[in-house]
Amino acid sequence: MRNLDKLTKKHLTGSIPIFDEAYLRRKVNEYLVQYCAFMNIEEFPNFNIDFYTINLELVDSIGFGASAQAQYLPKEDRHILKVCRNFEVHKYILFHEFTHILDAEVYAKKDSAKYMYESGYTEYHASQVEFMCLLEAKSISDKNISFCSENTISTLTGNQKIGDYVEGKHELAVALMSREDYPKDIEMLKSAVGALYNYWGLRSICKMYNQSYKENVDNTAIKKVIDPYLFEVTNAFMDGFFDKSKVELSFVPYSNIVMPVATKLCGK
Numbered sequence: 001m002r003n004l005d006k007l008t009k010k011h012l013t014g015s016i017p018i019f020d021e022a023y024l025r026r027k028v029n030e031y032l033v034q035y036c037a038f039m040n041i042e043e044f045p046n047f048n049i050d051f052y053t054i055n056l057e058l059v060d061s062i063g064f065g066a067s068a069q070a071q072y073l074p075k076e077d078r079h080i081l082k083v084c085r086n087f088e089v090h091k092y093i094l095f096h097e098f099t100h101i102l103d104a105e106v107y108a109k110k111d112s113a114k115y116m117y118e119s120g121y122t123e124y125h126a127s128q129v130e131f132m133c134l135l136e137a138k139s140i141s142d143k144n145i146s147f148c149s150e151n152t153i154s155t156l157t158g159n160q161k162i163g164d165y166v167e168g169k170h171e172l173a174v175a176l177m178s179r180e181d182y183p184k185d186i187e188m189l190k191s192a193v194g195a196l197y198n199y200w201g202l203r204s205i206c207k208m209y210n211q212s213y214k215e216n217v218d219n220t221a222i223k224k225v226i227d228p229y230l231f232e233v234t235n236a237f238m239d240g241f242f243d244k245s246k247v248e249l250s251f252v253p254y255s256n257i258v259m260p261v262a263t264k265l266c267g268k
Contacts, residue, residue, distance in 0.1 A: 019085050021051055027089040028081065034091070035098045038139050039129070044098070045105040047079035054086050067156060068093050070100035074112040079104065090156050092133040099126035107247060120254030121247050123194045124238055127169070127201025134165075135205075145209050166206060167217060169199035174221045182225065189261055193254075196222065200238035207239065226257055 028049060036044055047070075054067075067087040071080045079101045083089065103122040108115035129140060134153045137145050149163030160168075176182060176192035183189040206213040223231050234253040242250065 019088065021085075024051065024083050024085070024089055025049060028083065028094060031089070031091050031094045032098065035095055038095070038133070038137075039102070040139060040141065041102075045079050045101055047081050047101055050080055050082045051085055052082055054084050068097045070097040070104075072101070072104035072108065072115055074108060074110050074115050077110050087156065092130045093156065095133045096126040096130040099129045114251070117251035117255050118247070119190065119194065120197045120257075121242065121250040123197035124201040124204070124250075125242070127198040128205055128241070131202050131205045135209075147210055148212055149206075149210065162206075162210075166199070166202045169195055169202055170217045173199060174218075177225045178221045183261055183265065186262055186265055189258060189265065193258055197238070197254075200235070204239055204241075230256055 032044060036042065067084045067090065069082040071082065072078070073080070081097055081101065100122050103118060103125060104115060107118045107121075132140055132142070132145075134155070135145055135147060147162060149161065149166075151162050152159050153162055153165060155165060173192055173195035176188065176195060179188075181188075182192065203215065219231065219235070230253065234257065237250070237253060
């Protein structure tokens, strides 16, 4: 589970790590304090921090990369936050990954099946939190924000218009699902569907706070690999902030999208 960005070699600082681990740990802890205040929570699950370096050739070949990744090991009841040494630590990306940790703790505690089924929702939710952070909201429940698609936000890959940022997540999902080797493996499947849920999360914020927002995307390629009826139902369902009952309902369409394909891949 990670925030996927369209990265190329020009976005990377080089193959040799330039950020030391002590600095990165300080930034993680600093942003965690801010995250708890942003989410109006007093406690956060314990987690370990691991570090990695992005493989430049791999990033170029698959078309995306992640500067941080959250992982939960249900059998060990252990959370891991993986932080890339190649990048400056960005607040909105850590807010995204912190949300994955929080969601796993709340909805999948020691349960491997639920951890798999909540993957769609947590990508959606993490993107909502990420976007609200980028919009400089005071908290996740801040109702006093508004924006338009032409406004600019500062992201890992540079300044972007909000409209381009939101549609970029949809484009990434389409690009992955349109590959000749899709779905090559479970990782590609989860990444592609996760990117779609990322888009839905960003879109939900636009629908709530961008008064002039009009969705303008082509889902033809997606409906070639996801049953069109299932896609339309899920597309309509992923809207607004979720309460616990709606979170649990979201497990069903996600599993219906992913599990049949995953089962075939595992049977190869």
